Amino acid sequence: MTFDPTPAFAAHLDAQDPLRDFRSRFLIPPAPGGGESLYLCGNSLGLQPRAVRAALDQELNTWAELAVDGHFDGPSPWMHYHETLAETAALVVGAKPIEVVVMNNLTTNLHLLLTTFYRPTPTRYKVLMEGGAFPSDQYALETQVKLHGLELDDAIVELVPRPGEHTLRTEDIEAKIAELGDSLATILMGGINYYTGQVFDMATITQAGHAVGATVGFDLAHAAGNVELHLHDWDVDFACWCTYKYMNSGPGSVGGAFVHERFAHRPDLLRLAGWWGHDADERFKMQKGFKPMAGAAGWQLANGNILTLAAHRAALALFAEVGGMGPLRRKSEQLTAYLEFLIHRLELPASRLEIITPTDPAARGCQLSLLVHQGGRELFDHLTQAGVVGDWREPNVIRLAPVPFYNSFADVQRVGEVLAAWAAQ
Numbered sequence: 001m002t003f004d005p006t007p008a009f010a011a012h013l014d015a016q017d018p019l020r021d022f023r024s025r026f027l028i029p030p031a032p033g034g035g036e037s038l039y040l041c042g043n044s045l046g047l048q049p050r051a052v053r054a055a056l057d058q059e060l061n062t063w064a065e066l067a068v069d070g071h072f073d074g075p076s077p078w079m080h081y082h083e084t085l086a087e088t089a090a091l092v093v094g095a096k097p098i099e100v101v102v103m104n105n106l107t108t109n110l111h112l113l114l115t116t117f118y119r120p121t122p123t124r125y126k127v128l129m130e131g132g133a134f135p136s137d138q139y140a141l142e143t144q145v146k147l148h149g150l151e152l153d154d155a156i157v158e159l160v161p162r163p164g165e166h167t168l169r170t171e172d173i174e175a176k177i178a179e180l181g182d183s184l185a186t187i188l189m190g191g192i193n194y195y196t197g198q199v200f201d202m203a204t205i206t207q208a209g210h211a212v213g214a215t216v217g218f219d220l221a222h223a224a225g226n227v228e229l230h231l232h233d234w235d236v237d238f239a240c241w242c243t244y245k246y247m248n249s250g251p252g253s254v255g256g257a258f259v260h261e262r263f264a265h266r267p268d269l270l271r272l273a274g275w276w277g278h279d280a281d282e283r284f285k286m287q288k289g290f291k292p293m294a295g296a297a298g299w300q301l302a303n304g305n306i307l308t309l310a311a312h313r314a315a316l317a318l319f320a321e322v323g324g325m326g327p328l329r330r331k332s333e334q335l336t337a338y339l340e341f342l343i344h345r346l347e348l349p350a351s352r353l354e355i356i357t358p359t360d361p362a363a364r365g366c367q368l369s370l371l372v373h374q375g376g377r378e379l380f381d382h383l384t385q386a387g388v389v390g391d392w393r394e395p396n397v398i399r400l401a402p403v404p405f406y407n408s409f410a411d412v413q414r415v416g417e418v419l420a421a422w423a424a425q
């Protein structure tokens with residue numbers, strides 16, 4: 001498609017957009033100077049679906065009116081509440097319902113899954129991850145390695161881009177996996193790197209990991225609800241995600257976890273257990289001896305946080321209504337390509353600003369990461385004053401993520417104008 005920077009062109013794309021009515025299902029925050037903000041920060045916190053308030057009210061009412069009986073009575077008994085989310089969550093990540101559970105938070109789930117899937121032996125003990133991964137992933141892995149009494153520098157292997165490049169090449173990842181061979185216990189990578197916005201080739205990485213006998217897991221914080229995932233078909237062993245970024249489920253909302261169907265009936269797999277992972281039929285017998293539920297549900301610890309589950313369920317319902325990730329992704333590729341076009345039009349030298357996110361649509365999601373070599377903070381302040389909400393990542397990256405659920409082409413066009421005003425200074 002040939003793009004054009006005018007408001008009329010953006011209006012034309014919006015008129016043709018089959019998802020355009022979904023914007024009104026979200027609350028767009030006001031801009032400081034009046035009107036709606038240009039919110040390109042769904043990579044950090046997705047906007048609030050209007051339906052969330054009623055969903056929370058329903059549970060508050062059940063609590064008020066039924067109190068403890070709300071576990072078994074009322075419009076959606078709390079005892080089984082989490083089970084009602086598995087199907088739609090599975091749709092978003094390309095899994096079977098038995099492979100998915102909604103629980104805890106991302107980092108907690110990462111620890112739980114590493115406890116099961118990172119089982120080092122004296123010869124096979126290394127973990128491969130991307131260099132510059134999100135700090136929580138680094139800390140989780142460091143402490144898991146220490147828990148096994150291993151040396152960090154010896155056990156953790158980081159992938160770094162070639163000199164002069166910002167992103168990883170799949171062939172280099174494959175080569176490193178082959179090189180580590182029998183010493184590689186586990187691969188843990190982001191599905192999308194939070195800083196560069198690069199989508200990793202999860203199918204190829206999983207295959208390469210399995211070929212050397214390693215377990216393979218992904219942190220999907222930036223991938224879930226952003227790009228199409230096929231965790232089951234890709235044969236990924238485990239994955240976890242948060243739901244407050246592209247899944248619009250509210251700050252600190254409940255996380256998700258995936259365990260491949262191959263492990264669904266493996267009660268022998270070591271795990272950290274709690275009563276909510278215990279066989280539901282016997283849970284209230286309160287007896288000794290942990291007997292895990294089949295599937296990912298067998299990794300649950302505690303009874304669910306109903307208020308965040310309610311927010312997540314309302315947000316997930318929109319993913320079912322829109323028809324899954326396919327329609328979202330088609331619009332997303334266009335929105336992000338339009339933003340990229342408007343940035344390229346600034347004709348800034350790479351010594352001043354470069355987009356470090358891959359240009360290949362298959363290797364990125366919504367987000368573009370702008371590496372600003374000169375005056376990054378000033379640009380960020382300029383954007384903020386103009387009502388553009390993006391985010392700043394040290395040392396000098398601005399992340400902008402147009403989200404297909406609620407951003408319009410007009411939003412992106414206006415952000416282009418704000419950037420052009422800065423570039424002309």
Ligand SMILES: *Cc1c(COP(=O)(O)O)cnc(C)c1O
Binds near residue numbers: 107221
């Ligand atoms: C956002 C994000 C997290 C946050 O973890 P929480 O446990 O939800 O606080 C972790 N890892 C990555 C890669 C993220 O992008």
